[in-house]
Amino acid sequence: MPPLKMSDSPNTKGLTVRHISHSYGGEAKRPVLDAISFHVADGAIACLLGPSGCGKSTLLRMIAGLAMPQQGQVMIDGRKVTDAGQKHFIAPEDRHVGMMFQDYALFPHLNVYDNIAFGIDERMDKTWMHQAIRRLGLHAHVGAFPHTLSGGQQQRVALLRALARSPRVLLLDEPFSGLDADNRIRVREETIELLRERSMAVLMVTHDPEEAMFMADSILVMKQGQIIQSGSPTETWLGPANAFVTELFGPVNRFCAKVCEGVVDTPLGRFAAPPSINEGTEVDLLVRPDGIGIAESTQEDFAGVHGTVVAARLLGRVSHIKVDIGNDQLLHVRIAGVILPKIGTKVAVLVERCSAFIFPCQDKQACVSDRAETYQEGAASSKAMPFSLRKERNSPL
Ligand code: ADP
Ligand code: MG
Numbered sequence: 001m002p003p004l005k006m007s008d009s010p011n012t013k014g015l016t017v018r019h020i021s022h023s024y025g026g027e028a029k030r031p032v033l034d035a036i037s038f039h040v041a042d043g044a045i046a047c048l049l050g051p052s053g054c055g056k057s058t059l060l061r062m063i064a065g066l067a068m069p070q071q072g073q074v075m076i077d078g079r080k081v082t083d084a085g086q087k088h089f090i091a092p093e094d095r096h097v098g099m100m101f102q103d104y105a106l107f108p109h110l111n112v113y114d115n116i117a118f119g120i121d122e123r124m125d126k127t128w129m130h131q132a133i134r135r136l137g138l139h140a141h142v143g144a145f146p147h148t149l150s151g152g153q154q155q156r157v158a159l160l161r162a163l164a165r166s167p168r169v170l171l172l173d174e175p176f177s178g179l180d181a182d183n184r185i186r187v188r189e190e191t192i193e194l195l196r197e198r199s200m201a202v203l204m205v206t207h208d209p210e211e212a213m214f215m216a217d218s219i220l221v222m223k224q225g226q227i228i229q230s231g232s233p234t235e236t237w238l239g240p241a242n243a244f245v246t247e248l249f250g251p252v253n254r255f256c257a258k259v260c261e262g263v264v265d266t267p268l269g270r271f272a273a274p275p276s277i278n279e280g281t282e283v284d285l286l287v288r289p290d291g292i293g294i295a296e297s298t299q300e301d302f303a304g305v306h307g308t309v310v311a312a313r314l315l316g317r318v319s320h321i322k323v324d325i326g327n328d329q330l331l332h333v334r335i336a337g338v339i340l341p342k343i344g345t346k347v348a349v350l351v352e353r354c355s356a357f358i359f360p361c362q363d364k365q366a367c368v369s370d371r372a373e374t375y376q377e378g379a380a381s382s383k384a385m386p387f388s389l390r391k392e393r394n395s396p397l
Pocket of ligand 2: 056057058173
């Protein structure tokens with residue numbers, strides 16, 4: 001897989017974005033995009049992953065040439081298509097960029113075929129286009145108008161329209177968000193197959209971490225107009241840069257502690273502090289619920305952390321178990337399969353070290369005061385509500 005890295009060579013193939021900054025309502029306002037730089041190599045798929053409102057669509061619009069940034073440059077295959085400093089701007093239709101919008105933006109007055117073939121030179125070889133129409137099951141609908149199509153079919157038409165002119169850069173804005181869960185998995189697989197066959201740089205926007213993991217060679221994590229981490233899906237999952245990135249991938253258990261003699265002592269045991277964190281620093285220990293194991297056990301037969309099961313629910317593929325580990329603290333555990341211990345079962349708790357992360361406490365107030373109330377406000381996205389460690393009254397579980 002071609003890696004995603006910054007390159008200074010003007011001849012570099014693919015998409016290069018350099019120091020893009022922009023504020024709506026003038027430069028005095030807080031920037032929507034703040035010094036964004038990255039490179040997507042030809043043939044690579046990169047995903048911009050971030051919560052709603054962090055500036056993902058704005059960035060795509062600047063790359064497509066639908067808007068001009070206040071600062072920065074965009075290069076496609078080494079050719080400058082936007083340079084804010086020099087007021088240099090190539091029109092969107094001359095950039096060799098394909099763009100698929102979140103709402104598909106199909107032309108309502110054109111049928112499927114004309115939507116896909118829109119703007120294609122009559123003399124161009126359309127073999128690929130005809131084959132792709134058949135492959136995606138659209139051949140029976142070429143004369144149909146967009147409003148008569150299902151969401152999945154509209155998505156396919158929009159994708160083929162974006163691909164039909166053989167773009168050098170393909171931009172996809174939340175391409176699967178309008179589809180139901182069943183359709184999404186199928187369409188996602190079809191899409192990635194189609195993209196892999198073409199030579200171009202792909203930049204896809206999503207707020208769904210699983211989608212980014214599935215599609216991308218590289219993930220660019222965005223927060224408030226900045227790219228705060230980039231790397232392969234595995235690197236990003238195993239080495240999140242901070243609590244925000246960790247929580248973007250799903251809810252976590254959170255414990256507050258202090259570094260003391262290089263060690264972080266928590267209700268879940270003692271953890272070595274990362275060398276970069278100074279002695280005495282207040283830190284958060286974040287533990288993914290699927291990185292915790294439980295086994296029926298009494299205090300006598302196991303020296304580690306113990307707890308009592310207070311709730312167990314089957315969620316389908318996984319079971320969600322709540323364990324009271326004392327001192328008014330609850331631990332949320334997720335285990336694959338049907339694991340439903342009885343309420344009151346005494347268990348030993350085992351933490352997988354690669355699912356536990358220590359970061360300097362970002363919100364000191366939340367760390368020392370009433371955390372349970374501050375969790376949700378600090379959540380990185382609607383999907384990433386951290387679990388409260390306090391005992392919850394009237395909990396549905
Ligand atoms: P995302 O795609 O990550 O959800 P957007 O790029 O759409 O985020 O928006 C980023 C921020 O910029 C949001 O706060 C949004 O309200 C604001 N914004 C987007 N477009 C405009 C615009 N044309 N004028 C003013 N503010 C805008
Ligand atoms: Mg958007």
